[in-house]
Amino acid sequence: MELQGHRDIDASPAEVWIALLDADVLKACVPGCQEMTGSAEEGFEAVVVQKVGPVKATFKGAVQITDMVPEKSCTISGEGKGGPAGFAKGGADVTLSPNEDGGTRLSYEVQAKVGGKLAQLGSRIIDGFAKKMADQFFERFQTALEGEAEEPDAPPEEKKKGWLKRLVS
């Protein structure tokens, strides 16, 4: 399956880029991620627990970031083996472009594939699942950078910064 989308993030491309390559950020943003170690250059090792339809599994796998053009684009690809549940693999082409308001438009094209029991039992729901995973990831990523959605009438200076932004600014 394939899906694409974009998010407007209230952070500069440089901030988004740093976050995108950070193991802790990825761990916090990948739904069901239990462990994430390594680095963007060396590759990450990840453990993710997920339930696809009737199949719940622990996926152990590697995440690679390739084709890195700093602050502009990269390809994130991963493959997870879920033991008896089968496997899942996929990738996202991510492009960052500055918005007029100083923020960043993060565009993505995601491909996902599953095999083994996941395909046998879950193929009917895999598209919806992949979309949910992508939405959750980018939602969390956005939150990590921007903070929780502010009260509409709260003054701008009181806006809570995202935990990452607090870290880097």
Added chain:
Amino acid sequence: MPKDGGIGASSKRREDLRFLTGRGKYTDDINLQNQTHAYFVRSDVAHGTINSIDTSAAEAMPGVLRVFTAKDFEAVGGIPCGWQITDRHGEVMQEPKHPVLAEGKVRHVGDPIAVVVAETQAQARDAGEALDIDITELPAVIDMRDALKDGATKVHDDLTSNLCYDWGFVEENRDAVDEAIKGAHHVTTLELTNNRLVANPMEPRVAVGDYDFSTDEHTLYTTSQNPHVIRLLMGAFVLGIPEHKLRVVAPDVGGGFGTKIFHYAEEAFCTFAAKEIGRPVKWTSSRSEAFMSDAHGRDHVTKIELALDKDGNFLALRTDTLANMGAYLSTFAPSVPTWLHGTLMAGNYKTPLIYVNVKAVFTNTVPVDAYRGAGRPEATFQLERVVDKAAREMGIDPVELRRKNFITEFPYATPVAVEYDTGDYHATMDKLLEMSDHAGFDTRAAESKKNGKLRGFGISHYIEACGIAPSNLVGQLGARAGLYESATVRVNATGSISVMTGSHSHGQGHETSFAQVVADMIGIDESQIDIVHGDTAKTPMGMGTYGSRSIAVGGSAMVKATEKIINKAKKIAAHLLEASDADIELKDGAFSVAGTDKSVAWGDVTLAAYVPHNYPLEDIEPGLEETAFYDPANFTYPSGGYGCEVEVDPETGKVTVLGFYAADDFGNIVNPMIVEGQVHGGLAQGIGQALLENCAYDAEGQILSGSYMDYAMPRADDLPMFNVDHSCITPCTHNPLGVKGCGEAGAIGSPPALVNAVIDALQRGGHDVTHIDMPLSPDRVWAAMNG
């Protein structure tokens, strides 16, 4: 008056008492002392290189006794194929090795890689999940057309291509058929797919292996339709165990439908591992495992052309078929699209020229083999669809076009090498039209139209060939087995009888119907007869049950053995009655001297045979036990007219089957109730194929409909009340019972009738739709209606 016993009586199925009260004894009910459990670790990719298998973590897990991989099977043979096809160029088919466990490469999702044997099923499974198997995924070939392209990925590196064979039949007719089609007044062409099916017997496969060190005897309990065939294939070709040291038992089996004919790796594994481990080894398939390890059915892609003259007479027929073999050759896979398919292409019609081309193709999918009907449903589907299409194109009523071309004189030698002994196709067509109130269709269609629905009626008139035979002929055609059947009739001293048959019952009710035959011949009560089957230690070498052969071949062997019994018993009776044995008559369980009131009861004669005090010992041996092997002279040819009435909802494309009518000619009938049940089951499976079932793969070779969430089995509310009839009888001329067989007819005749009915409904509704591939899901029907 219906009979209350013997041949022709609807005796209640005696086996149902145990089946319906939960007392059946299936293979999974067998638990041997000290038994261990096997868990198969299977490939989750369709094609890949096995780089390494690290068993150390799994071996250290609790309860694990041993982990097996391909290297444990280096000394044993591969799983054999039972039929060798010679292609149209005189070359034998390409036959790849089929290892028990994958060697170096995996070739389909579900291909077994390793097996863990542990104390409990759960421990074996846990350890299986801990195995570290490193596989590099390779590109897979799934679509048959892609597999035949130049440069396509090869399923087997050591073969020249993915083409198993290119079969032409009858090759000598090829040019003449081409010529006839070229010059014909009208040619109807149809391209169609016969959808891949998963057999899904209610009972999944199970194997229990056992080894007795004291006697050096192996025993395999397995869910098989033919235990002797498994013993022969596994003993001689895989494990090298002589037959006298190998016993195969197939106890109660919960449905087979063909998929339990074949010899599977799990059977060889459990037999082999039991000796290695020194304890019994049991494997029980899960339903998920069945979807990726039971041989699948059908999966043909065909182009068929029918040439007609201006009056609608059939002149010539040509077919081009791609038949999917899957990744390995299952036991009888090569025979299904060839000898079980090409020979049936004449159908009920006197088409003078026929040419059938079949290319069998390897793909990275589960092996495909016989499934209820095996080749004959594929033949019937093409033929009955193209005849229907031709009728519509030429503006001739589909019933009349069929009638015009029906074979009416028997015996009839077809241009595809078989000779129909008997049949009366007009009679079954008449019966069908009467049963289905064909004359009242227009009124019903008008009623449907008022309700916003489209009603259609479709016909199919099938031929099938059962009881494949004779052995010397099938040997020439490439069979690596004989196709006789055997029976031993053992009369006990007090007159009760045990019949040991080589046939196997897995839902067919042989224990009842076979007993009826013997009871009828002797004139004693059916309760005096027991049918013993499914154990190589108890029954004579027999070929088992498939291809609707049991009553025609197994029943005939039993008749022959019973005739020998009666002949000998008459001699004993003659002695007791002090008469000539030529004057002895057997009636209602008593022997009498013709023209006198002198008689002796069956039980007195049998007692004399075993307590031979007053006995002609100098002329005949004591005892009363006879064996017969029966090798038929020809196939049997059941036929019938099937009709289907449907309503299509134009808003959603949903097809509702309103009525299904089957007028079959099965020759003589032993138990009408059982025959009716067999037809009902066949119809459910045929309608399932036409309307619901489809085994779908994605482009990478993952099974997409691999569970009952996505693989739609027919359910009661998908089916109408069936209306079936078997009163049209033309007895088979070459077996002693005059029977033809009824097990597969329902699945053979029904899919084209249903599709023809839907096309009829759509065309009556003004839609220019000439074909929809099965299954006719609402989605496909709606898409066809809406361009």
